[in-house]
Amino acid sequence: SVKKRVVSGVQPTGSVHLGNYLGAIKNWVALQDTYETLFIIVDHHAITLPYDTRQLGKATTDTAALYLACGIDVSKASVFVQSHVPAHVELMWLLCSSTPIGWLQKMIQFKEKSRKEGVENASVGLFTYPDLMTADILLYQSDFVPVGEDQKQHIELAREIAQRVNHLYGGKKWKKLGGRGGSLFKIPEPLIPQAGARVMSLTDGLSKMSKSAPSDQSRINLLDSKDLIVDKIKRCKTDSFAGLEFDNAERPECNNLLSIYQIVSGKKKEEVMEECKDMSWGTFKPLLADALIEHLSPIQARYQEIIAEPEYLDKILSEGADRAEELGAVTMRNMYQAMGY
Ligand code: ADP
Ligand code: NA
Numbered sequence: 001s002v003k004k005r006v007v008s009g010v011q012p013t014g015s016v017h018l019g020n021y022l023g024a025i026k027n028w029v030a031l032q033d034t035y036e037t038l039f040i041i042v043d044h045h046a047i048t049l050p051y052d053t054r055q056l057g058k059a060t061t062d063t064a065a066l067y068l069a070c071g072i073d074v075s076k077a078s079v080f081v082q083s084h085v086p087a088h089v090e091l092m093w094l095l096c097s098s099t100p101i102g103w104l105q106k107m108i109q110f111k112e113k114s115r116k117e118g119v120e121n122a123s124v125g126l127f128t129y130p131d132l133m134t135a136d137i138l139l140y141q142s143d144f145v146p147v148g149e150d151q152k153q154h155i156e157l158a159r160e161i162a163q164r165v166n167h168l169y170g171g172k173k174w175k176k177l178g179g180r181g182g183s184l185f186k187i188p189e190p191l192i193p194q195a196g197a198r199v200m201s202l203t204d205g206l207s208k209m210s211k212s213a214p215s216d217q218s219r220i221n222l223l224d225s226k227d228l229i230v231d232k233i234k235r236c237k238t239d240s241f242a243g244l245e246f247d248n249a250e251r252p253e254c255n256n257l258l259s260i261y262q263i264v265s266g267k268k269k270e271e272v273m274e275e276c277k278d279m280s281w282g283t284f285k286p287l288l289a290d291a292l293i294e295h296l297s298p299i300q301a302r303y304q305e306i307i308a309e310p311e312y313l314d315k316i317l318s319e320g321a322d323r324a325e326e327l328g329a330v331t332m333r334n335m336y337q338a339m340g341y
Helices: 018-031 043-047 053-069 087-096 101-105 108-114 124-138 149-169 171-176 226-235 252-265 269-276 281-307 310-338
Strands: 005-010 036-041 077-081 144-146 189-191
Touching: 005 018, 005 124, 018 036, 018 053, 018 144, 018 252, 036 053, 036 310, 043 053, 043 124, 053 077, 053 281, 053 310, 077 310, 087 124, 087 310, 101 124, 101 149, 108 124, 108 149, 124 149, 144 149, 149 171, 149 189, 171 310, 226 281, 252 269, 252 281, 281 310
Parallel strands: 005 036, 005 144, 036 077, 144 189
Antiparallel strands: none
8 A cells, every 4th residue: 555645844944943843843753654754854945044054064963863852753754854855956946937926926934034134135045945845845746744834825835836737747748748647746735733833932922933033032942951941931921811711812922822831731722721721820831831841851862862873863864865865756757758858
Protein backbone atom coordinates (compact mmCIF):
# COMPACT_ATOMS: atom_id res chain seq x y z
CA SER A 1 0.00 0.00 0.00
CA VAL A 2 1.19 3.49 -0.80
CA LYS A 3 1.09 5.84 2.18
CA LYS A 4 -0.14 9.39 1.66
CA ARG A 5 2.59 11.95 1.94
CA VAL A 6 3.01 14.78 4.45
CA VAL A 7 5.52 17.63 4.03
CA SER A 8 6.24 20.61 6.28
CA GLY A 9 9.08 22.81 7.52
CA VAL A 10 10.34 25.58 9.78
CA GLN A 11 12.70 28.41 8.84
CA PRO A 12 16.00 28.49 10.69
CA THR A 13 15.64 32.13 11.67
CA GLY A 14 16.42 32.82 15.32
CA SER A 15 14.96 30.35 17.80
CA VAL A 16 12.19 27.84 17.39
CA HIS A 17 9.33 29.10 19.57
CA LEU A 18 6.16 27.81 21.13
CA GLY A 19 4.09 28.91 18.11
CA ASN A 20 6.20 26.78 15.76
CA TYR A 21 5.92 23.90 18.20
CA LEU A 22 2.19 24.02 18.99
CA GLY A 23 1.15 25.12 15.49
CA ALA A 24 3.38 22.70 13.59
CA ILE A 25 6.13 20.44 15.01
CA LYS A 26 4.09 18.87 17.83
CA ASN A 27 1.44 17.84 15.31
CA TRP A 28 3.96 16.34 12.92
CA VAL A 29 4.88 13.77 15.54
CA ALA A 30 1.38 12.29 15.49
CA LEU A 31 1.45 11.90 11.69
CA GLN A 32 4.63 9.82 11.38
CA ASP A 33 2.98 6.43 11.75
CA THR A 34 0.14 6.97 9.34
CA TYR A 35 1.88 8.89 6.57
CA GLU A 36 5.14 9.05 4.70
CA THR A 37 6.57 12.22 6.24
CA LEU A 38 9.22 14.70 5.15
CA PHE A 39 10.23 17.47 7.56
CA ILE A 40 12.43 20.18 6.13
CA ILE A 41 14.60 22.88 7.66
CA VAL A 42 13.82 25.55 5.07
CA ASP A 43 17.02 27.57 5.08
CA HIS A 44 16.46 29.24 1.69
CA HIS A 45 13.42 30.92 3.25
CA ALA A 46 15.51 32.34 6.07
CA ILE A 47 17.52 34.70 3.84
CA THR A 48 14.58 36.67 2.45
CA LEU A 49 14.79 39.27 5.23
CA PRO A 50 18.04 40.82 6.50
CA TYR A 51 19.73 38.17 8.68
CA ASP A 52 22.92 37.38 10.56
CA THR A 53 25.22 35.17 8.45
CA ARG A 54 26.97 33.94 11.60
CA GLN A 55 23.66 32.54 12.89
CA LEU A 56 22.18 30.76 9.87
CA GLY A 57 24.26 27.58 10.07
CA LYS A 58 23.78 27.26 13.82
CA ALA A 59 20.05 27.91 13.56
CA THR A 60 19.80 25.23 10.85
CA THR A 61 21.51 22.63 13.05
CA ASP A 62 19.49 23.67 16.11
CA THR A 63 16.21 23.42 14.26
CA ALA A 64 17.08 19.93 13.01
CA ALA A 65 18.09 18.85 16.52
CA LEU A 66 14.84 20.27 17.88
CA TYR A 67 12.75 18.33 15.36
CA LEU A 68 14.28 15.14 16.73
CA ALA A 69 14.09 16.32 20.34
CA CYS A 70 10.37 17.06 19.89
CA GLY A 71 9.77 13.47 18.81
CA ILE A 72 10.38 13.28 15.08
CA ASP A 73 11.60 9.71 14.61
CA VAL A 74 14.01 9.26 11.70
CA SER A 75 13.21 5.58 11.44
CA LYS A 76 9.84 6.79 10.15
CA ALA A 77 10.36 10.35 8.86
CA SER A 78 12.87 12.00 6.52
CA VAL A 79 14.48 15.10 8.01
CA PHE A 80 16.64 17.26 5.77
CA VAL A 81 17.84 20.75 4.92
CA GLN A 82 16.19 22.48 1.97
CA SER A 83 19.44 23.78 0.45
CA HIS A 84 20.85 20.23 0.39
CA VAL A 85 18.29 19.36 -2.27
CA PRO A 86 18.81 21.76 -5.21
CA ALA A 87 15.56 20.70 -6.89
CA HIS A 88 13.58 23.01 -4.57
CA VAL A 89 15.02 26.09 -6.25
CA GLU A 90 14.96 24.49 -9.68
CA LEU A 91 11.26 23.68 -9.40
CA MET A 92 10.58 27.12 -7.96
CA TRP A 93 11.90 28.69 -11.15
CA LEU A 94 9.61 26.58 -13.31
CA LEU A 95 6.65 27.48 -11.08
CA CYS A 96 7.50 31.20 -11.14
CA SER A 97 6.85 31.29 -14.87
CA SER A 98 3.33 30.00 -14.23
CA THR A 99 2.56 32.41 -11.38
CA PRO A 100 0.82 35.70 -12.19
CA ILE A 101 2.39 38.59 -10.27
CA GLY A 102 -1.08 39.52 -9.03
CA TRP A 103 -1.34 36.25 -7.12
CA LEU A 104 1.79 37.06 -5.13
CA GLN A 105 0.70 40.65 -4.58
CA LYS A 106 -2.29 39.35 -2.60
CA MET A 107 -0.13 37.54 -0.04
CA ILE A 108 -0.73 38.94 3.43
CA GLN A 109 2.63 37.79 4.77
CA PHE A 110 4.47 39.75 2.07
CA LYS A 111 2.46 42.86 2.90
CA GLU A 112 3.24 42.45 6.60
CA LYS A 113 6.91 41.59 6.22
CA SER A 114 7.60 44.33 3.67
CA ARG A 115 5.87 47.04 5.68
CA LYS A 116 8.96 47.99 7.66
CA GLU A 117 11.29 48.51 4.69
CA GLY A 118 8.61 49.42 2.17
CA VAL A 119 7.63 47.33 -0.86
CA GLU A 120 10.24 48.99 -3.10
CA ASN A 121 13.03 47.95 -0.74
CA ALA A 122 11.79 44.47 0.12
CA SER A 123 13.74 41.71 -1.63
CA VAL A 124 12.48 39.90 -4.71
CA GLY A 125 13.14 36.77 -2.64
CA LEU A 126 10.61 37.84 -0.03
CA PHE A 127 8.09 38.47 -2.80
CA THR A 128 8.60 35.13 -4.54
CA TYR A 129 8.92 33.16 -1.27
CA PRO A 130 5.43 31.62 -1.80
CA ASP A 131 6.67 30.04 -5.05
CA LEU A 132 9.56 28.44 -3.18
CA MET A 133 7.18 27.20 -0.52
CA THR A 134 4.95 25.85 -3.28
CA ALA A 135 7.96 24.04 -4.74
CA ASP A 136 8.76 22.58 -1.27
CA ILE A 137 5.31 21.05 -1.23
CA LEU A 138 4.76 20.07 -4.87
CA LEU A 139 8.22 18.59 -5.41
CA TYR A 140 7.19 15.64 -3.24
CA GLN A 141 3.61 15.30 -4.51
CA SER A 142 2.44 16.01 -0.96
CA ASP A 143 -1.08 15.11 0.08
CA PHE A 144 -1.10 17.08 3.34
CA VAL A 145 0.79 20.05 4.76
CA PRO A 146 0.51 20.45 8.55
CA VAL A 147 0.98 24.16 9.34
CA GLY A 148 -0.25 26.96 11.59
CA GLU A 149 -3.07 29.30 10.62
CA ASP A 150 -0.66 31.93 9.21
CA GLN A 151 0.31 29.60 6.35
CA LYS A 152 -3.23 28.92 5.15
CA GLN A 153 -3.05 31.50 2.37
CA HIS A 154 0.28 30.11 1.13
CA ILE A 155 -1.16 26.59 0.91
CA GLU A 156 -4.15 27.98 -0.96
CA LEU A 157 -1.71 29.56 -3.42
CA ALA A 158 0.20 26.29 -3.77
CA ARG A 159 -3.07 24.60 -4.72
CA GLU A 160 -3.84 27.26 -7.32
CA ILE A 161 -0.36 27.04 -8.84
CA ALA A 162 -0.58 23.23 -8.95
CA GLN A 163 -3.92 23.43 -10.75
CA ARG A 164 -2.62 26.01 -13.18
CA VAL A 165 0.49 23.98 -14.06
CA ASN A 166 -1.60 20.83 -14.43
CA HIS A 167 -3.83 22.75 -16.83
CA LEU A 168 -1.02 24.48 -18.77
CA TYR A 169 1.35 21.53 -19.16
CA GLY A 170 -0.35 18.35 -18.03
CA GLY A 171 -2.96 16.10 -19.61
CA LYS A 172 -2.98 15.50 -23.36
CA LYS A 173 -0.23 18.03 -24.06
CA TRP A 174 2.14 16.11 -21.85
CA LYS A 175 1.09 12.83 -23.44
CA LYS A 176 1.88 14.18 -26.88
CA LEU A 177 5.39 14.90 -25.63
CA GLY A 178 5.78 11.25 -24.68
CA GLY A 179 4.72 11.59 -21.04
CA ARG A 180 2.10 9.60 -19.19
CA GLY A 181 -0.43 12.43 -19.40
CA GLY A 182 -2.74 13.37 -16.52
CA SER A 183 -1.85 15.59 -13.59
CA LEU A 184 1.70 16.76 -13.02
CA PHE A 185 0.94 17.65 -9.42
CA LYS A 186 -1.25 16.41 -6.64
CA ILE A 187 -3.34 19.17 -5.07
CA PRO A 188 -2.12 19.46 -1.47
CA GLU A 189 -4.36 20.11 1.52
CA PRO A 190 -3.47 22.04 4.68
CA LEU A 191 -3.76 20.36 8.09
CA ILE A 192 -4.38 23.10 10.63
CA PRO A 193 -4.69 22.03 14.29
CA GLN A 194 -7.83 22.65 16.41
CA ALA A 195 -5.79 24.17 19.23
CA GLY A 196 -2.46 25.97 18.86
CA ALA A 197 -2.96 27.08 15.25
CA ARG A 198 -2.34 30.69 16.16
CA VAL A 199 -0.27 31.20 19.29
CA MET A 200 -0.18 34.90 20.10
CA SER A 201 2.60 37.19 21.24
CA LEU A 202 3.05 37.46 25.01
CA THR A 203 3.47 41.22 24.86
CA ASP A 204 0.37 42.01 22.84
CA GLY A 205 -2.47 39.58 22.44
CA LEU A 206 -3.16 40.61 18.86
CA SER A 207 -0.12 39.65 16.79
CA LYS A 208 1.13 36.11 16.36
CA MET A 209 4.12 34.80 18.24
CA SER A 210 6.95 35.04 15.73
CA LYS A 211 10.69 34.63 15.33
CA SER A 212 10.91 37.95 13.55
CA ALA A 213 9.26 40.03 16.31
CA PRO A 214 11.98 42.27 17.78
CA SER A 215 11.19 41.55 21.43
CA ASP A 216 12.34 38.20 22.83
CA GLN A 217 9.89 38.81 25.67
CA SER A 218 7.07 38.31 23.14
CA ARG A 219 7.78 34.58 22.71
CA ILE A 220 8.72 31.44 24.61
CA ASN A 221 11.57 29.71 22.79
CA LEU A 222 11.79 25.94 23.12
CA LEU A 223 15.30 26.33 24.54
CA ASP A 224 14.51 29.06 27.10
CA SER A 225 15.81 28.29 30.61
CA LYS A 226 13.40 27.65 33.49
CA ASP A 227 14.12 31.08 34.97
CA LEU A 228 13.53 32.82 31.68
CA ILE A 229 10.21 31.03 31.19
CA VAL A 230 9.07 32.00 34.70
CA ASP A 231 10.14 35.58 34.05
CA LYS A 232 8.48 35.87 30.64
CA ILE A 233 5.21 34.45 31.95
CA LYS A 234 5.36 36.70 35.01
CA ARG A 235 5.72 39.77 32.78
CA CYS A 236 3.38 38.76 29.95
CA LYS A 237 0.43 41.00 29.13
CA THR A 238 -2.87 40.20 30.85
CA ASP A 239 -6.07 42.10 31.68
CA SER A 240 -8.07 43.22 34.70
CA PHE A 241 -11.19 41.11 34.29
CA ALA A 242 -12.18 38.82 37.20
CA GLY A 243 -11.56 35.10 36.66
CA LEU A 244 -10.26 33.40 33.52
CA GLU A 245 -12.13 32.30 30.39
CA PHE A 246 -11.69 31.01 26.84
CA ASP A 247 -13.15 32.60 23.71
CA ASN A 248 -14.02 36.07 25.00
CA ALA A 249 -13.15 38.36 22.08
CA GLU A 250 -12.35 41.15 24.55
CA ARG A 251 -9.77 38.92 26.25
CA PRO A 252 -7.36 37.66 23.56
CA GLU A 253 -4.46 37.36 26.04
CA CYS A 254 -6.56 35.23 28.38
CA ASN A 255 -7.66 32.90 25.59
CA ASN A 256 -4.09 32.59 24.37
CA LEU A 257 -2.58 31.74 27.76
CA LEU A 258 -5.34 29.28 28.65
CA SER A 259 -4.93 27.57 25.26
CA ILE A 260 -1.19 27.23 25.78
CA TYR A 261 -1.84 25.80 29.23
CA GLN A 262 -4.41 23.39 27.83
CA ILE A 263 -2.04 21.95 25.23
CA VAL A 264 1.12 21.70 27.32
CA SER A 265 -0.72 20.21 30.30
CA GLY A 266 -2.48 17.71 28.02
CA LYS A 267 -5.84 18.53 29.60
CA LYS A 268 -9.23 18.92 27.94
CA LYS A 269 -10.60 22.40 27.38
CA GLU A 270 -13.50 21.77 29.81
CA GLU A 271 -11.09 20.60 32.49
CA VAL A 272 -9.04 23.76 32.11
CA MET A 273 -12.18 25.92 32.18
CA GLU A 274 -13.30 24.26 35.40
CA GLU A 275 -9.84 24.42 36.99
CA CYS A 276 -9.12 28.06 36.11
CA LYS A 277 -12.44 29.90 35.98
CA ASP A 278 -12.07 31.53 39.40
CA MET A 279 -8.32 31.99 39.33
CA SER A 280 -6.47 35.30 39.49
CA TRP A 281 -3.51 35.93 37.19
CA GLY A 282 -1.30 35.66 40.27
CA THR A 283 -2.40 32.06 40.75
CA PHE A 284 -2.55 31.08 37.10
CA LYS A 285 0.82 32.40 35.92
CA PRO A 286 3.00 30.13 38.11
CA LEU A 287 0.78 27.19 37.13
CA LEU A 288 1.32 27.96 33.44
CA ALA A 289 5.06 28.48 33.88
CA ASP A 290 5.36 25.12 35.69
CA ALA A 291 3.35 23.32 32.99
CA LEU A 292 5.55 24.83 30.29
CA ILE A 293 8.74 23.88 32.10
CA GLU A 294 7.50 20.34 32.69
CA HIS A 295 6.61 19.96 29.01
CA LEU A 296 9.76 21.56 27.61
CA SER A 297 12.37 20.09 30.00
CA PRO A 298 12.50 16.63 28.38
CA ILE A 299 12.70 18.24 24.94
CA GLN A 300 15.61 20.40 26.11
CA ALA A 301 17.39 17.38 27.61
CA ARG A 302 17.07 15.42 24.36
CA TYR A 303 18.21 18.46 22.39
CA GLN A 304 21.40 18.60 24.48
CA GLU A 305 22.11 14.92 23.76
CA ILE A 306 21.55 15.31 20.03
CA ILE A 307 23.56 18.51 19.66
CA ALA A 308 26.48 16.84 21.46
CA GLU A 309 26.77 14.37 18.57
CA PRO A 310 27.15 16.45 15.40
CA GLU A 311 28.24 13.44 13.27
CA TYR A 312 24.99 11.68 14.12
CA LEU A 313 22.95 14.70 13.09
CA ASP A 314 24.94 15.13 9.86
CA LYS A 315 24.28 11.51 8.98
CA ILE A 316 20.53 11.89 9.59
CA LEU A 317 20.39 15.01 7.44
CA SER A 318 22.41 13.45 4.67
CA GLU A 319 20.19 10.35 4.57
CA GLY A 320 17.12 12.59 4.61
CA ALA A 321 18.46 14.63 1.69
CA ASP A 322 19.21 11.45 -0.31
CA ARG A 323 15.66 10.21 0.15
CA ALA A 324 14.22 13.63 -0.73
CA GLU A 325 16.38 13.91 -3.82
CA GLU A 326 15.21 10.52 -5.03
CA LEU A 327 11.53 11.46 -4.61
CA GLY A 328 11.98 14.94 -6.07
CA ALA A 329 13.81 13.65 -9.15
CA VAL A 330 10.62 12.01 -10.39
CA THR A 331 8.72 15.29 -10.30
CA MET A 332 11.56 17.19 -11.99
CA ARG A 333 11.81 14.66 -14.83
CA ASN A 334 8.08 14.92 -15.45
CA MET A 335 8.09 18.71 -15.30
CA TYR A 336 10.94 19.12 -17.79
CA GLN A 337 9.35 16.63 -20.14
CA ALA A 338 5.91 18.25 -19.90
CA MET A 339 7.32 21.76 -20.36
CA GLY A 340 9.04 20.63 -23.53
CA TYR A 341 12.69 20.99 -22.47
P1 ADP B 1 7.95 32.19 11.99
O1 ADP B 1 6.70 32.83 11.49
O2 ADP B 1 8.05 32.20 13.48
O3 ADP B 1 9.19 32.65 11.29
P2 ADP B 1 7.93 29.88 10.24
O4 ADP B 1 7.52 30.80 9.13
O5 ADP B 1 9.25 29.22 10.15
O6 ADP B 1 7.81 30.64 11.64
O7 ADP B 1 6.78 28.81 10.42
C1 ADP B 1 7.00 27.45 10.74
C2 ADP B 1 5.69 26.81 11.13
O8 ADP B 1 5.26 27.33 12.38
C3 ADP B 1 4.56 27.08 10.15
O9 ADP B 1 3.77 25.90 10.04
C4 ADP B 1 3.76 28.16 10.80
O10 ADP B 1 2.41 28.15 10.42
C5 ADP B 1 3.93 27.80 12.26
N1 ADP B 1 3.80 28.98 13.12
C6 ADP B 1 4.60 30.07 13.13
N2 ADP B 1 4.20 30.95 14.06
C7 ADP B 1 3.10 30.40 14.65
C8 ADP B 1 2.23 30.82 15.71
N3 ADP B 1 2.40 31.98 16.34
N4 ADP B 1 1.21 30.00 16.06
C9 ADP B 1 1.02 28.82 15.44
N5 ADP B 1 1.81 28.36 14.45
C10 ADP B 1 2.84 29.14 14.05
NA1 NA C 1 5.62 32.20 9.30
